[in-house]
Amino acid sequence: MKLYVDTANLVDIEQALDLGIVEGITTNPSLFAKEPKSDYIAHLQKIVDLAHKYGGTQSLSVEVFSADPKEMIVQGEQFVKELNYPHLRVKVQVSYKGTSYLNVVREFSQRGIPVNCTALMTPVQATMAAAAGAKYVSLFYNRIKDGLNGFEEERAALLGAGVVDMTDFDPNNVVRETRDLIENYPNAEIIAGSIRNVLDVKYAGLAGAHIVTVGPKILNQAMGHYKTDEAVGQFLTDFAKWLSTE
Ligand code: E4P
Numbered sequence: 001m002k003l004y005v006d007t008a009n010l011v012d013i014e015q016a017l018d019l020g021i022v023e024g025i026t027t028n029p030s031l032f033a034k035e036p037k038s039d040y041i042a043h044l045q046k047i048v049d050l051a052h053k054y055g056g057t058q059s060l061s062v063e064v065f066s067a068d069p070k071e072m073i074v075q076g077e078q079f080v081k082e083l084n085y086p087h088l089r090v091k092v093q094v095s096y097k098g099t100s101y102l103n104v105v106r107e108f109s110q111r112g113i114p115v116n117c118t119a120l121m122t123p124v125q126a127t128m129a130a131a132a133g134a135k136y137v138s139l140f141y142n143r144i145k146d147g148l149n150g151f152e153e154e155r156a157a158l159l160g161a162g163v164v165d166m167t168d169f170d171p172n173n174v175v176r177e178t179r180d181l182i183e184n185y186p187n188a189e190i191i192a193g194s195i196r197n198v199l200d201v202k203y204a205g206l207a208g209a210h211i212v213t214v215g216p217k218i219l220n221q222a223m224g225h226y227k228t229d230e231a232v233g234q235f236l237t238d239f240a241k242w243l244s245t246e
Pocket of ligand 1: 006026027028030118138140142143192193194195213
């Protein structure tokens, strides 16, 4: 399981990359909206500069911000041209309000522009994205669970039409089944996003996610443990005592 950081904040990205274990950066328009207003490409360029500063091998996923297929292609091409970053992936939503964007995924993929197909909730959506050529299929771990809250009519419609069953609201099951179903697309990797705590990281990884993308807070939390503190404190104290013994 590889770890990516999920943020558009430059300080957080630098801290995460400085850990030396983070192999990629994922962003989305809502994460950008948390940052002070600026030019999208200029801010992305700063992220690219940070990636270069830390080796320049990290994957960077940048999302389009349109629901119009033609505009999406133009935006993706602009990211590729202006950022000129060799590990750029264009993030494309799988669908929106009845419109599928698999043709956009296909178009980018055929042009050799790797796609991170995002906002995936079911194994079948993810498999179709992989079939369209997506390099990454991003399953939204906690939003999959959230699918059981509210949306009574919409959920009943999907259940009634045989689009989903109740197991499609269990993110570990969704990740596991996706891993099996995309076996024929060996170039596609599962990213588990929408991660809210350290245990989500563990369970998503165990379920078969190739990559888990997490906010900076979770990266820091994952490293702390009171028994680690106790052990290290004891070592430091014992050694300091020994050094000061005549
Ligand atoms: C992944 O690429 C997404 O940025 C992400 O994790 C979105 O999840 P959230 O909006 O539920 O946090």
